[in-house]
Amino acid sequence: MSSIPTFTFSDLFAGIGGFHAALHAAGGTWAFASEIDPDAAAVYDHNWLRPLRESGAPMPEGVSSFQVSGDIVPLTDPEVRVPHADVLAAGFPCQPFSKSGFQRGMDETRGTLFWNIARILQDPEKRPAVVMLENVRNLAGPRHRDTTFKTIVRTLRELGYRTASEPAVFSPHLLPRSMGGRPQVRERVFILAHYVGVEAAQDPANFDDPIVSSTSLDIDWRKDQWDLEKDLPLLxxxxxxxxxxxxxxxxxxxxxxxxxxxxxxxxxxxxxxxxxxxxxxxxxxxxxxxxxxxxxxxxxxxxxxxxxxxxxxxxxxxxxxxxxxxxxxxxxxxxxxxxxxxxxxxxxxxxxxxxxxxxxxxxxxxxxxxxxxxxxxxxxxxxxxxxxxxxTPRETARLQGLPDTFEFRRTIPGIDGPVVQKDAASYKQMGNGVNVGAAYYVFREYVLSHREGIAAVAPQVVASVESAALNPDDRFARAN
Structure with a gap:
């Protein structure tokens, strides 16, 4: 057994577990997940929590069972019933900001789900040391950058979290396969923050620049080097x-x-x-x-x-x-x-x-x-x-950085053995998911860049990330 301390993570708006895969590869252990879509929740359970139950893994503190919770709203209003975790990840709903929707942002009910995240961060007993939020590129576009994005940044600082003033925009096709990249253009906004206290968080000296961006990646890799046939690989x-x-x-x-x-x-x-x-x-x-x-x-x-x-x-x-x-x-x-x-x-x-x-x-x-x-x-x-x-659904899972052990299956009470879900649901889940390699890279770079500040409140996060591999795929390769 590894002597390196592990950290715990909460997975909000969890989908089928892209953040789970990324944070698990970084050395994290599951503490909580919430997903309102029953099909996605069932696939999450089958792939990530069923193995924990079957292995006899110990329950995280404050958790009564390995299960995916549903709607996050009743779990945070009026009181926060989400257990504490060192890291909170949330791919909160993107429809209010997506170009394919009406782009009403915070004015739309779903857009206000950020405030349910904020309620967790506000609770001294529940707040995590590190926060990682993800959303569509348009959240930092001209229609939402000076309103919704800045509101999120201001709120995080008011709650004591140090965060960048500009969005970190990143895509998995900018990374080589050896670093968890995938041949998919998927620009997403990542907002990362760590707890430093209200006074320090609102000090302009701590208004950081983003740790990563699509233009500042200092690696020997060009996006035109992808070969879909062998790099995905295609079936x-x-x-x-x-x-x-x-x-x-x-x-x-x-x-x-x-x-x-x-x-x-x-x-x-x-x-x-x-x-x-x-x-x-x-x-x-x-x-x-x-x-x-x-x-x-x-x-x-x-x-x-x-x-x-x-x-x-x-x-x-x-x-x-x-x-x-x-x-x-x-x-x-x-x-x-x-x-x-x-x-x-x-x-x-x-x-x-x-x-x-x-x-x-x-x-x-x-x-x-x-x-x-x-x-x-x-x-x-x-x-x-x-x-x-x-x-195929398998190829879309590969595009999202999920291991080939990932299954589009769910367990149905009264039926012997897991059931394969319909392709339409699988495609939908992959389209809604977070890319594992992109999330892993952004999280790892952020923790290593702020190791001193994060170590002051959660040294186990820094220790785990420092010992993790450069490529998240290595974690799944070793496990299989």
């Missing part, structure tokens, strides 16, 4: 169930757009690229007609927004230049659903679509370079590998 095609293959209609759409884009690319001059703006077949009209459309709308007092007018003009210019090609595809494209008559090229120099990563989005088809994939999302936009298939 061999022979091991992939046919249900993940594209259907005939999807293949036809891809092949049609592939022929169209190839024909356009052949007409481009030296140094020219395929357009980066969304190409929309419904808006292919001569430039003169597009201009008239914009002018008429303005004359009626219902002008198009600037972005829409620009979009219409660019598509018209595109049509005027390539109408000989585009008109030959009109009938084929008209037979597609509206969302498939729009295409966005983000894959660099032209290449066959079979060599790209695609998303079938509600706003259209998007093609990207094949080295790393776009962020997993909680809706049905699973990445498509060329013209072949979708990523």
């Amino acid at each position: 061999p095609d022979g091991e992939v169930d046919e249900r993940y293959e594209l259907d005939g209609a999807e293949v036809k759409m891809i092949q049609t757009w592939d022929r169209l884009l190839t024909a356009v690319a052949e007409r481009l001059g030296p140094g020219e690229k395929l357009p980066g703006f969304p190409i929309w077949a419904d808006e292919w009209r001569p430039l003169e007609a597009a201009t008239d459309l914009i002018d008429v709308a303005a004359a009626k007092g219902t002008p198009f927004p600037a972005w829409k007018a620009t979009f219409l003009l660019k598509n018209a210019e595109f049509y005027d230049r390539h109408r000989e090609v585009l008109d030959t595809f009109r009938m084929q494209l008209d037979a597609f659903p509206a969302s498939r008559r729009k295409f966005e090229w983000q894959a660099g120099p032209h290449r066959p679509l079979s060599e790209t990563i695609m998303h079938f989005r509600p706003s259209g088809i998007r093609a990207k370079r094949p080295d790393y994939v776009p962020a997993l999302v909680a809706i049905t936009q699973t990445s498509i590998l060329g013209d072949r298939r979708r990523l």
